[in-house]
Amino acid sequence: MVKLAINGGEPVAKDLVNLVPRWPVFDEDDVRAVVEAIRGGRWCRLYQGSYAERFETEFAKYHDAKYGIAVANGTVSLELALKTIGVGLNLGDEVIVPAYTFIATASAVTEVGAIPIFADVDPQTGNIDPRSVEKLINERTRAIIAVHFGGYPADMDELTRIAKRHGVYLIEDAAHAHGSEWRGRKVGAIGDMGSFSFQESKSLTAGEGGIVLTNSDELADRARLIHNIGRVIGQPGYIHYILSSNYRLSEIQAALLLSRLRKLPSEVKVKHENGKLLADMIKRTGVVEPTRPDDRVTTRGYYYFVMLYRQEELNGIPKEVFIEALRAEGVPVGVSYGPPLYRQPAFKRENLAKSVPRYILERMPNYEELNLPGAEEFARRELVLPHYLLLAPREALELVVAAIEKIKEHADELQPLVSKLKVSDTTIDVTYHRM
Numbered sequence: 001m002v003k004l005a006i007n008g009g010e011p012v013a014k015d016l017v018n019l020v021p022r023w024p025v026f027d028e029d030d031v032r033a034v035v036e037a038i039r040g041g042r043w044c045r046l047y048q049g050s051y052a053e054r055f056e057t058e059f060a061k062y063h064d065a066k067y068g069i070a071v072a073n074g075t076v077s078l079e080l081a082l083k084t085i086g087v088g089l090n091l092g093d094e095v096i097v098p099a100y101t102f103i104a105t106a107s108a109v110t111e112v113g114a115i116p117i118f119a120d121v122d123p124q125t126g127n128i129d130p131r132s133v134e135k136l137i138n139e140r141t142r143a144i145i146a147v148h149f150g151g152y153p154a155d156m157d158e159l160t161r162i163a164k165r166h167g168v169y170l171i172e173d174a175a176h177a178h179g180s181e182w183r184g185r186k187v188g189a190i191g192d193m194g195s196f197s198f199q200e201s202k203s204l205t206a207g208e209g210g211i212v213l214t215n216s217d218e219l220a221d222r223a224r225l226i227h228n229i230g231r232v233i234g235q236p237g238y239i240h241y242i243l244s245s246n247y248r249l250s251e252i253q254a255a256l257l258l259s260r261l262r263k264l265p266s267e268v269k270v271k272h273e274n275g276k277l278l279a280d281m282i283k284r285t286g287v288v289e290p291t292r293p294d295d296r297v298t299t300r301g302y303y304y305f306v307m308l309y310r311q312e313e314l315n316g317i318p319k320e321v322f323i324e325a326l327r328a329e330g331v332p333v334g335v336s337y338g339p340p341l342y343r344q345p346a347f348k349r350e351n352l353a354k355s356v357p358r359y360i361l362e363r364m365p366n367y368e369e370l371n372l373p374g375a376e377e378f379a380r381r382e383l384v385l386p387h388y389l390l391l392a393p394r395e396a397l398e399l400v401v402a403a404i405e406k407i408k409e410h411a412d413e414l415q416p417l418v419s420k421l422k423v424s425d426t427t428i429d430v431t432y433h434r435m
């Protein structure tokens with residue numbers, strides 16, 4: 001008799017782990033590139049024709065941007081973008097950010113001495129809702145940060161219009177969106193500045209790393225200066241034009257990124273096609289639905305494949321139990337970040353008092369009172385699969401669907417688990433290939 005794997009049955013997707021490539025993916029070209037950089041003996045970018053310089057040029061070109069400034073990670077790249085446009089120079093500066101994202105989108109704002117203001121998100125995509133943004137703009141607003149959640153571009157038409165109308169900067173947090181396109185144009189430099197992460201789990205990675213993109217000559221020059229502790233790259237000696245920090249990326253990471261970048265376009269293509277297939281396939285299960293399609297999204301470079309859970313279609317079984325059951329069947333499913341950011345302990349007054357200066361804290365809203373319907377709904381319903389699953393053959397996608405179908409068919413077996421099951425951590429399973 002067929003039983004759910006969570007109740008001791010045979011996992012229907014047990015072969016999935018052998019079909020999904022182990023992330024991070026690399027090949028001998030990448031190994032050679034790193035060895036070459038090491039042997040070259042220049043491990044810091046402060047020389048002409050550095051790996052970092054070449055990577056900046058190549059990545060900017062791939063992302064339809066004029067300039068790139070490579071940095072140590074995708075958190076400081078946001079800080080660099082904010083500093084470049086002058087956020088934090090005036091007391092009380094505000095930056096509108098989505099309520100549902102990785103915390104760096106908001107913590108970068110406080111790190112540069114400004115105040116994050118949470119906008120609601122579209123419950124169908126997890127992306128910042130332009131209508132909510134517009135309501136929050138006031139004379140203290142300096143910028144809007146849009147996250148392309150999971151790689152699905154935010155509504156750049158509306159956001160650009162709002163930013164222009166109110167004279168505020170638009171920053172794209174594209175940490176999830178390598179290769180994503182909005183109306184045929186790559187994201188990252190559609191707004192004034194864009195920020196990417198090359199942390200280990202991302203679609204392009206060197207373990208850590210980040211980049212800022214822009215089309216503005218002036219912003220690029222300023223970002224370069226800030227990222228190099230106020231020094232002009234190429235100018236000899238120790239002349240520092242502004243007080244700043246060191247955001248630079250190491251040459252060894254830049255060499256790896258340059259090598260991995262050659263594979264990115266073809267990987268993006270495969271993931272885009274497989275993403276479309278999987279979206280169609282999971283829709284038919286009725287238990288989960290894909291994010292809302294949008295013709296203006298011409299390419300989806302994935303970080304997460306986001307699905308929305310339909311609890312009512314599974315006899316009211318809570319999402320956490322569904323996740324455990326699907327994992328037991330062999331699917332690396334999880335949630336992305338859990339609750340909306342305003343519910344994070346870091347946004348409690350007592351904890352803010354430990355991380356932001358008093359004169360800023362006094363001007364901050366009471367985050368604990370927030371309850372944004374779109375963010376709450378998205379948090380309640382979202383489920384994610386990792387992007388590298390979309391690099392697997394079609395057979396793998398079919399196993400994911402088979403696992404969902406199996407759970408749907410045997411949903412009554414889950415009922416007794418609802419009160420008993422101890423759910424440990426529902427965030428996406430990073431140990432998938434390491435157990």
Ligand SMILES: Cc1ncc(COP(=O)(O)O)c(C=O)c1O
Nearest residue numbers: 073074075102104175197198199
């Ligand atoms: C939306 C978003 N922004 C920023 C970051 C920060 O990037 P990093 O981990 O490279 O600092 C991440 C990382 O996961 C992210 O998901």
